[in-house]
Amino acid sequence: MDEHRRAEHRRAEGGVTVGRAAAEIGVSVRTLHHWDELGVAQPSGRNQSGYRSYLSVDIARLRRVVLLRDLGVPLARIPALLTAPAAERRAELAERRRELGDTIERLEAVARSVDRLLEADELGVLVPEDERQAVFGDDWNPTMAETARTRWGDSAQWAEYAERSATRTPDDWRALVGPMRDLVDELAEAKRAGVVAGSETANTLAERHRAALSEYFHCTPSMHVITGRLALTEPGMADTYDRIEPGLAEWLSNIIDANARSHGVDPDTAVWE
The missing domain is CATH 1.10.490.50 (Antibiotic binding domain of TipA-like multidrug resistance regulators)
Structure with missing residues (x-):
């Protein structure tokens, strides 16, 4: 499918507004605008009025962004990680898991102190x-x-x-x-x-x-x-x-x-x- 046909397909799909996308993945509209400006996750569809909207593929990307952000991956690192080879992604996730383990130990120590x-x-x-x-x-x-x-x-x-x-x-x-x-x-x-x-x-x-x-x-x-x-x-x-x-x-x-x-x-x- 050439670029023109892909664009037509996206317009036909319609997508959802930024408010609907934000509600669906549990973030604020301001956050989505910020990610759009940084190039972390941008809407790729157009609605009937010509405004940009989020397609299903965009929503899927947003979910991955939220997951990586919640794991502590720096926002600037996320775009490259989304398209990185599997070995690199696994290494990043393993490092995040080690950091989470350290955080859990610290919080458990705090809980014992409380x-x-x-x-x-x-x-x-x-x-x-x-x-x-x-x-x-x-x-x-x-x-x-x-x-x-x-x-x-x-x-x-x-x-x-x-x-x-x-x-x-x-x-x-x-x-x-x-x-x-x-x-x-x-x-x-x-x-x-x-x-x-x-x-x-x-x-x-x-x-x-x-x-x-x-x-x-x-x-x-x-x-x-x-x-x-x-x-x-x-x-x-x-x-x-x-x-x-x-x-x-x-x-x-x-x-x-x-x-x-x-x-x-x-x-x-x-x-x-």
């Missing part, structure tokens, strides 16, 4: 139940995280705590708990030695305590004042400190207040930032 984050937001600590006492010691209270979540679960600090918790292993928790335990012992020893609030030694200890809390969520001097007050008022917290050294909870709150003043914070007007 699962851990959701679990950490719910439980607070992602340490197997049979390991918790070994990690956190005899003072471990299984209801502590639930109590904290009930009270603070809507705060930015709980979100930050959960995000950090989601990435921590039992060994990571041991690395946090051990130094905090040692610090509390130093606080008790300082109180017994008569260290007074506002002294250089007391301020250094208060700053170390704030830094230890900041491993769980960022803790400003103003927020530190409030956590010091919580040590006095939160059920069980004062008892935990005072079992180590009588009056330790109140002494700790006092040195935190004095240290906050050295940072320009008035403890009486401290806010949770």
Whole structure:
């Protein structure tokens, strides 16, 4: 069939409008216009009014373009690939499959991270139940995280705590708990030695305590004042400190207040930032 007869055949076939073609293959009209301008896929028919239209062969090409685009083939590469030898097409598809495999692995890792984050937001600590006492010691209270979540679960600090918790292993928790335990012992020893609030030694200890809390969520001097007050008022917290050294909870709150003043914070007007 010569070119003239092929053209006549296309006109007789009629084809479909750009809107109909776009709807049929699931893209926008703007996309088809863009592909037309780039020479990726152009309509080859004419309707009765003389406007260009998409024939069945064009629709078939468009479907292949969509498939290759969805596989990640760059748009500029698609026209050559559509007419490339079979070996070249297969090599391209194999490369895309390898890339998809890598993407799937990354997404699965992200999904696992999201699962851990959701679990950490719910439980607070992602340490197997049979390991918790070994990690956190005899003072471990299984209801502590639930109590904290009930009270603070809507705060930015709980979100930050959960995000950090989601990435921590039992060994990571041991690395946090051990130094905090040692610090509390130093606080008790300082109180017994008569260290007074506002002294250089007391301020250094208060700053170390704030830094230890900041491993769980960022803790400003103003927020530190409030956590010091919580040590006095939160059920069980004062008892935990005072079992180590009588009056330790109140002494700790006092040195935190004095240290906050050295940072320009008035403890009486401290806010949770």
